[in-house]
Amino acid sequence: MLGDGGETPTRYELLSMVKKHSSSLKNTTVDDEQDASDVEMDPSFWHDILDLYFICGRESRGRQDDDLIFFVRKLSLHGYGFNDHMEGIPPYFVRRWAPKLDKLVSENSAEVDWRRSFYLNLIAHTSFTVTVAICSHQVLRNHQTGQDSPLSPIYKVVKTVYASPSRVEFHLDSKKEVETIPAYPDICFAVDDFDSTFDAVVLTETDHCYCVLLNAHDGAAFPSEKTSPDCSSSNTSSLRIDTDSEKSKNTKLTLFSGFVSYQMVREAYDAGKSRFGSLLLLGQSAGKTDRLYMKGPGGRGEVEVAVSGVADQSQQPSGPSSPVHASKRGFGIGTIVRKAATVASVAAKHAYAAAAATRSSDEEMLPLKCCLMSISLPWEHIAYDLMFKGSPPVNL
Numbered sequence: 001m002l003g004d005g006g007e008t009p010t011r012y013e014l015l016s017m018v019k020k021h022s023s024s025l026k027n028t029t030v031d032d033e034q035d036a037s038d039v040e041m042d043p044s045f046w047h048d049i050l051d052l053y054f055i056c057g058r059e060s061r062g063r064q065d066d067d068l069i070f071f072v073r074k075l076s077l078h079g080y081g082f083n084d085h086m087e088g089i090p091p092y093f094v095r096r097w098a099p100k101l102d103k104l105v106s107e108n109s110a111e112v113d114w115r116r117s118f119y120l121n122l123i124a125h126t127s128f129t130v131t132v133a134i135c136s137h138q139v140l141r142n143h144q145t146g147q148d149s150p151l152s153p154i155y156k157v158v159k160t161v162y163a164s165p166s167r168v169e170f171h172l173d174s175k176k177e178v179e180t181i182p183a184y185p186d187i188c189f190a191v192d193d194f195d196s197t198f199d200a201v202v203l204t205e206t207d208h209c210y211c212v213l214l215n216a217h218d219g220a221a222f223p224s225e226k227t228s229p230d231c232s233s234s235n236t237s238s239l240r241i242d243t244d245s246e247k248s249k250n251t252k253l254t255l256f257s258g259f260v261s262y263q264m265v266r267e268a269y270d271a272g273k274s275r276f277g278s279l280l281l282l283g284q285s286a287g288k289t290d291r292l293y294m295k296g297p298g299g300r301g302e303v304e305v306a307v308s309g310v311a312d313q314s315q316q317p318s319g320p321s322s323p324v325h326a327s328k329r330g331f332g333i334g335t336i337v338r339k340a341a342t343v344a345s346v347a348a349k350h351a352y353a354a355a356a357a358t359r360s361s362d363e364e365m366l367p368l369k370c371c372l373m374s375i376s377l378p379w380e381h382i383a384y385d386l387m388f389k390g391s392p393p394v395n396l
Contacts, residue, residue: 053220055100068095068124074111074112093108131213132210133154163189170194186376187376198371210260290308304373304374
């Protein structure tokens, strides 16, 4: 037993214990020799794990949200689901880190779901990057059929993103401020500066595919085997040190990977609003920029993309920015917008030159700019992959 003069386990050992008591994430039966179900349903176990992992064992990595601790409210507390939010009560609350867990939650302790709170903090304190790339459809097909061809993108952008139980609602054609609403049990990875970050991501040929990857690579889900929490006063009586801890897993995991062809994007863009199986759903919009929602493989996860046709700069006089970029002024980006418009202008000229060289006489090639706005995934899927996924990451 811990808390009785025993050695405090490391984060690596703690995570190994959590894996052994996370059978519900795998949706499989537990080994007969392990009575994990009792432990997994024991709130005191998860209370102590969260205390050791995020209160006593907090590791500063220079990230802005390192001192935020998330607490998920019990699902049955008010007799409604997470997404109902009766009387404006969100499914979670946030506190800034303090050395004593019980003081953080105080009178709210009885309403905390300690198990879900641990997983939410594990996700929120892990580091993620998103890769957006333009790839050849033929190259992707070769890769999927097992050929030894590398996934060499035509163009790519890598961006650091942060996991949040809140969703950011962007208003593409309005100067209204963006809204932040609860997303949990989904986890949202938003790109606030999507219009400038992905301004040069333009599909210019029918063979082009728009690819999105979400990778986890550092932080709470990738603990060191050596660092131990420093928490001599914690009540850790429900925890045991497991000497048979699993060895470290991959240092990078792909949590989401998907692509959509130019033709599918173009058809959705032209249609105004239409659904293509589980891949694309075009949202309503009143301006030049359309909001598309791409479902991941098997319907897992959702990617929100702002798609706009790129104007032919060779047919327009220099001067004011084209209507394609009008929505940017609503975000108050200033000089960044002007620089981004210059990049887009160059990209558009190349796009139309490439389109003119490849299109047939009866087909008009419209270059499409695709700006990733957000990725959303259910927390259970993320937690499962962080715990158990063993396949190698997708590299672009």
